[in-house]
Amino acid sequence: MILRLLLFLWIAAAMLGGFLWAPLVTALGGSTRVLYFHIPSAWITVLALGWSTLHSVQYLRTRRMAHDDHAAAAAELGVLFCIAAAVSGSLWAKAQWGSYWNWDPRETTIFFLLLIYGAYLALRSAIEGEEKRARLAAVYSVIAFVTVPFLIFVVPRLYATLHPSPILPQQGERGAMDPRIRICFLAMLVGFTALFFWILSLKVRLVRSERRALSESAAQS
Amino acid sequence: MPPNGSNSAAAVWAVLRKECRSEWRTRYGLNAALLFAVSTLTSVSFAVGRLPDRTDLLAALLWVVLLFAALASLAHAFVREVEGHTLTLLRLVATPTAIALGKLLFNLLFLAVLEAVTVPLFLVLMGGPPVHWGPFLLILGLGSLALATTTTLVGAVVSQTRGRGALFAAVSLPLLMVVLAASVSGLRAQWDGNPVATEARLLAAYAAVVLGASVLLYDHLWED
Amino acid sequence: MGARAPEQTLSGARPRGVWNVNGNLVVLGVALLVWGLLFLYLLRLERRIRDLEKR
Numbered sequence: 001m002i003l004r005l006l007l008f009l010w011i012a013a014a015m016l017g018g019f020l021w022a023p024l025v026t027a028l029g030g031s032t033r034v035l036y037f038h039i040p041s042a043w044i045t046v047l048a049l050g051w052s053t054l055h056s057v058q059y060l061r062t063r064r065m066a067h068d069d070h071a072a073a074a075a076e077l078g079v080l081f082c083i084a085a086a087v088s089g090s091l092w093a094k095a096q097w098g099s100y101w102n103w104d105p106r107e108t109t110i111f112f113l114l115l116i117y118g119a120y121l122a123l124r125s126a127i128e129g130e131e132k133r134a135r136l137a138a139v140y141s142v143i144a145f146v147t148v149p150f151l152i153f154v155v156p157r158l159y160a161t162l163h164p165s166p167i168l169p170q171q172g173e174r175g176a177m178d179p180r181i182r183i184c185f186l187a188m189l190v191g192f193t194a195l196f197f198w199i200l201s202l203k204v205r206l207v208r209s210e211r212r213a214l215s216e217s218a219a220q221s
Numbered sequence: 222m223p224p225n226g227s228n229s230a231a232a233v234w235a236v237l238r239k240e241c242r243s244e245w246r247t248r249y250g251l252n253a254a255l256l257f258a259v260s261t262l263t264s265v266s267f268a269v270g271r272l273p274d275r276t277d278l279l280a281a282l283l284w285v286v287l288l289f290a291a292l293a294s295l296a297h298a299f300v301r302e303v304e305g306h307t308l309t310l311l312r313l314v315a316t317p318t319a320i321a322l323g324k325l326l327f328n329l330l331f332l333a334v335l336e337a338v339t340v341p342l343f344l345v346l347m348g349g350p351p352v353h354w355g356p357f358l359l360i361l362g363l364g365s366l367a368l369a370t371t372t373t374l375v376g377a378v379v380s381q382t383r384g385r386g387a388l389f390a391a392v393s394l395p396l397l398m399v400v401l402a403a404s405v406s407g408l409r410a411q412w413d414g415n416p417v418a419t420e421a422r423l424l425a426a427y428a429a430v431v432l433g434a435s436v437l438l439y440d441h442l443w444e445d
Numbered sequence: 446m447g448a449r450a451p452e453q454t455l456s457g458a459r460p461r462g463v464w465n466v467n468g469n470l471v472v473l474g475v476a477l478l479v480w481g482l483l484f485l486y487l488l489r490l491e492r493r494i495r496d497l498e499k500r
Contacts, residue, residue, distance in 0.1 A: 004491075008484050012477060019473040033472065060441050115395035123392055126384035136378050139438050143374060143396065146434045150399040150427055202490055209497040 007194050014187035022180040031095040034088055036185060040192035041085035042106075045113055047196065048078030049148070052120075056141035059134055065211075066204075068134035071141060072124060073203035077196060079117045086110045105157070112151045116144045232315035236323025239311075241330070251334065254294035258339045261286045262346065271348035279349045280408035284364070284401055286343065290335055292390045295328050295372040312443065321439040325373040332365045349412065356411040356421075363424035364404035370431040371396050377442050399427055 015036070024032040052074035059067035089107060090100045101107060123140055127133040244250055265282055272279050311320055340361070344352065372393055379389045407420030 004484075004488065008480075011480060015473065015476055015480065019469055019476075030469075033469070037476075060438075112395055112398060115398075119392040119395050122384075122388060123378070123382065126379075126382040126388050128383065132381065135441055136381060139441055140375070140378055140392065142438060143371075143431065143434055146430050147371075147396045147399055147427070150423070150430075151395075154399070154403075154423055199487065202487065202494060205494050205498065206490075209494060213497070213500075 004198075007191065007198065010187065011191040011195070014184050014191055017180075018184035018188065022184045023178055025178070025181065028096065031092055032181075034092040034095075035181075036188045038085060038088040038092060039185070040188045041081045041088060042110065043189060044081040044192050044196050045078055045085055045110070047193065048074045048081060049113065049117070049145075051200075052078060053141050053145040056138035059138045060142070065130070065134065066208075068130075068138065069204045069207050070200070071134075071138065073200050073207065075117055075120050075141075076203070077200060079114065079121065081196070082110060082114045082117060086114060109152045113148075116148070116151075120144065229319070232319035233322045233326070236311070236315055236320055237326045237330075240324060240327035244327070244331075250294050251331065254290050254331070254335055255338055257293050258286055258290035258335060259342065261289055262339060262343055266346040269347075271346075273348045274350065276350065276409045276412035277405075279347060279412065280405045282347070283340070283343050283408065284405050286339060287332075287336065287365075288368070288397065288401060290339070291332060291368055291372060292393060293386070294335075295331070295369070295376055317439045317443055318436055321373065321377060321435065321442075324377075325369060325435075328369045328373050328376075329365065332369055336361065336365065353411050353414070356417040357408065359421055360404055360407035360411060360417055360424070363421055363428065364400055364407070367400040367404075367424050367428040367431070368397065370428050370435060371400065374431065374435045374438070377439070381442075396431075400424065403427070 018036045019033055024030065025035075028035075052071045055067040055070040055074065058064075059071060086107075089110060093102060093104075093107070094100045120137060120140060124133055124137045127136055265286065269278075269282070272282075315323070372389075375393045375396070376389060379385070379392060382388060403420045403423045407417045407424070410417050410420065
């Protein structure tokens with residue numbers, strides 16, 4: 001319980017610090033504060049994807065259902081954080097460059113990740129049978145993972161050559177960060193990560209309990 | 222799951238011949254795909270007219286037509302198997318990998334036939350600057366290879382689910398974005414007179430990666 | 446950081462009231478509120494799961 005409260009206070013403190021204590025980035029102006037939510041969300045999206053694929057591979061190797069639980073739960077959470085990152089990024093883009101969506105490399109990456117997660121979850125929902133679902137979903141997860149490097153690194157560059165944008169967007173001032181901003185930002189990053197793993201563990205435990213309840217009632221009948 | 226059936230090139234060849242024969246018997250899949258491609262093409266041509274100098278649009282439209290036709294028909298190879306319940310029989314003869322490679326080759330052949338009809342028709346209807354045949358065929362070929370490797374694998378996965386056509390398209394599309402982007406960029410470069418080396422390398426790398434992953438994954442696909 | 450006085454209107458009058466509070470503080474307040482609600486929801490979820498596990 002102490003840990004939970006600590007997490008609550010940690011994130012709350014990071015937010016307070018970010019809004020009231022840390023300064024604004026000059027180039028970004030008033031929209032600076034989005035970075036406390038947007039970048040951690042994007043980080044968690046990537047973390048969730050990696051976690052999900054890792055457990056998919058582990059499932060294919062060991063066939064233990066626990067791995068599939070983790071893969072599915074991480075993917076669902078990943079979608080949520082992906083949407084959060086995309087929406088917050090879009091609002092930021094509107095504030096900075098005047099348009100909600102411009103297909104710049106980062107936006108493109110987030111969008112593709114969302115599509116992949118969505119496809120994964122759609123696939124899962126179309127399969128009956130626990131073992132079959134776990135196996136097929138895991139196969140898809142691995143394929144998706146091998147194409148992700150192409151999507152993230154190569155495709156945005158191709159798009160940029162196809163459509164050179166007159167506004168060259170700066171990718172956010174990550175380099176020169178005022179130490180106060182950096183502290184709050186890192187604190188949010190850590191807090192988000194802890195939050196992700198907490199929610200993940202809850203989801204996995206829930207699935208496990210439901211499965212146990214289901215098998216117990218099946219055994220009784 | 223102990224491997225049963227042969228894993229050799231002969232098995233792959235046998236699967237390929239079987240696919241060709243069953244497809245040729247009804248020609249259902251091929252007819253549907255050709256009809257679909259030609260309909261899409263005519264709609265586009267009707268709506269847009271000739272595009273003598275818009276190389277970006279030309280490249281994009283060609284690939285969109287091909288992609289749609291492919292998505293509408295390539296899942297068919299596996300679905301037919303599942304619906305005909307012939308998969309178990311097939312697995313007595315060949316390993317999952319051999320089956321999948323045979324089907325991949327079939328899909329490639331299928332795409333080749335589809336493109337042999339669609340591409341000339343496209344060029345005739347849409348106009349466009351003269352084609353540099355070397356780079357053009359290279360990009361078309363590599364793009365089709367990348368398309369086939371991905372859709373064969375996804376088709377194998379989706380054929381075992383409740384969903385079919387729409388799910389297949391939805392699941393393939395995120396993966397195919399890479400192919401689409403590189404192929405469109407390559408075709409456009411070729412029309413503009415620029416080198417296509419980057420795109421060609423990208424498509425080749427992508428196809429190799431997916432093929433490599435597929436070979437490792439196919440054994441996990443069918444287990445009962 | 447901190448509140449910046451909003452621009453004066455042409456007539457020089459400045460509307461008072463809660464809507465005048467710095468936008469920053471509003472966003473902060475909403476964020477904290479959302480976080481608090483989410484946290485409480487997660488706590489309740491955890492309690493429910495713990496009960497499920499005990500049974």
